[in-house]
Amino acid sequence: QKEVEQDPGPLSVPEGAIVSLNCTYSNSAFQYFMWYRQYSRKGPELLMYTYSSGNKEDGRFTAQVDKSSKYISLFIRDSQPSDSATYLCAMSGTTGANNLFFGTGTRLTVIP
Amino acid sequence: DARVTQTPRHKVTEMGQEVTMRCQPILGHNTVFWYRQTMMQGLELLAYFRNRAPLDDSGMPKDRFSAEMPDATLATLKIQPSEPRDSAVYFCASGLGNTGTDTQYFGPGTRLTVL
Numbered sequence: 001q002k003e004v005e006q007d008p009g010p011l012s013v014p015e016g017a018i019v020s021l022n023c024t025y026s027n028s029a030f031q032y033f034m035w036y037r038q039y040s041r042k043g044p045e046l047l048m049y050t051y052s053s054g055n056k057e058d059g060r061f062t063a064q065v066d067k068s069s070k071y072i073s074l075f076i077r078d079s080q081p082s083d084s085a086t087y088l089c090a091m092s093g094t095t096g097a098n099n100l101f102f103g104t105g106t107r108l109t110v111i112p
Numbered sequence: 113d114a115r116v117t118q119t120p121r122h123k124v125t126e127m128g129q130e131v132t133m134r135c136q137p138i139l140g141h142n143t144v145f146w147y148r149q150t151m152m153q154g155l156e157l158l159a160y161f162r163n164r165a166p167l168d169d170s171g172m173p174k175d176r177f178s179a180e181m182p183d184a185t186l187a188t189l190k191i192q193p194s195e196p197r198d199s200a201v202y203f204c205a206s207g208l209g210n211t212g213t214d215t216q217y218f219g220p221g222t223r224l225t226v227l
Contacts, residue, residue, distance in 0.1 A: 041220075043205070043219050043221055044218050045218065046216070049215070088155065103154065104154030104155075105154055105155075
């Protein structure tokens, strides 16, 4: 079993829809949770970062962490065609862990 | 606009050949990571360095892969001999090495095809 599980999709939604992306994990030591966005033929770029449990909002994006369920989510409101990309969740623990454990990514297409 | 650079961007080679990929981290960053990305496995950490010293290369097949940092501005990943199963996109990322976690800045990747 992989430490981080993510539905690969693909996911297609109409412009303006609310998008929900999710990951589950097995390692209770994970404390830092991130979402990366990767456009086609590009490297991943950090989109959102959350420490421990709770919500974080940045514009149209909201990241949620539920450590009790080992479940994290990324919500995109009013989705735009420019949001079409692969979204990867990533997480790490507390002890010297600059290495991240990534999900396999969910490919999202927002249709105009 | 500081960014991680990687060369070559694309590489096609035949099985058994040596492949060298290069990465220039962002100036001032002291951690460097090598990842491999495939459709099936996603992003896998191969190795990472802090202050040019290898800290973890447990994700790397030791018999054919090697990673080095000859100086602070250059990281290399070598595969010798290459095999078709090595076909993937290889990403280099760099960061500031902050305690706890660190934003990793990814390069554009090297797309490797081994025939």
